[in-house]
Amino acid sequence: MFSWLLRQHGPQGWWPCQGGPFEVMVGAVLTQNTAWVNVEKAIHNLHQAEALDAGTILGMPETRLAQLIRPSGYYNIKAGRLRNLCRWYVGAGGFERLRQQDTGVLRRELLSIKGVGPETGDDILLYAFHRPVFVVDAYTFRLFERTGLIDSGHDYESLRAWVESRLGPDVKTFNELHALIVRHGNRVCRPRPLCDDCELRSHCRYNQAD
Ligand code: SF4
Structure with a gap:
């Protein structure tokens, strides 16, 4: 998923403001x-x-x-x-x-x-603090459930642990992946998803069910 999102949106380089x-x-x-x-x-x-x-x-x-x-x-x-x-x-x-x-x-x-x-x-x-902790949000639940990466039933902590156990501990990856998920949720995998414009479409359970 990471590489597809990166290909679609490019590096995000968060946090979105430059303050301390x-x-x-x-x-x-x-x-x-x-x-x-x-x-x-x-x-x-x-x-x-x-x-x-x-x-x-x-x-x-x-x-x-x-x-x-x-x-x-x-x-x-x-x-x-x-x-x-x-x-x-x-x-x-x-x-x-x-x-x-x-x-x-x-x-x-x-x-x-x-x-x-x-x-x-x-x-x-x-x-x-640049700690290797993955941030879960509503976009994460929607994207992971639609693509079929997880089934519904996860809560915040179990989804966080699921991602961290597979990709971490890695501050840079967690930083970039969360930013990419937010971007994708805003622009593409919206409540009414724009699947034709999505790099994940051939790997996505939701798209294949349509
Ligand atoms: S194919 Fe559609 S539902 Fe699947 S991740 Fe992309 S936009 Fe979301």
């Missing part, structure tokens, strides 16, 4: 339930307000933060989630301290933050 690890973490929260283009607007606002650091975010009223990230949607909820993330980040001593932690410990800590679920936490682990 903290900006990746902020983006991982803001991208919940919204398109990346909206996240970019919210991050732009934070840059303009010189508010892209944990101390500044914690120091401003939550209503002000909510207004800055308004383009990302669910902005009141996300303002609270961002502040939770920042409290943990500052309390743990910042990025240099956190990066010294074992991946399992870091993952457990991230998942204990209110508003950070497995997909957000694994985005942070893979794209901010």
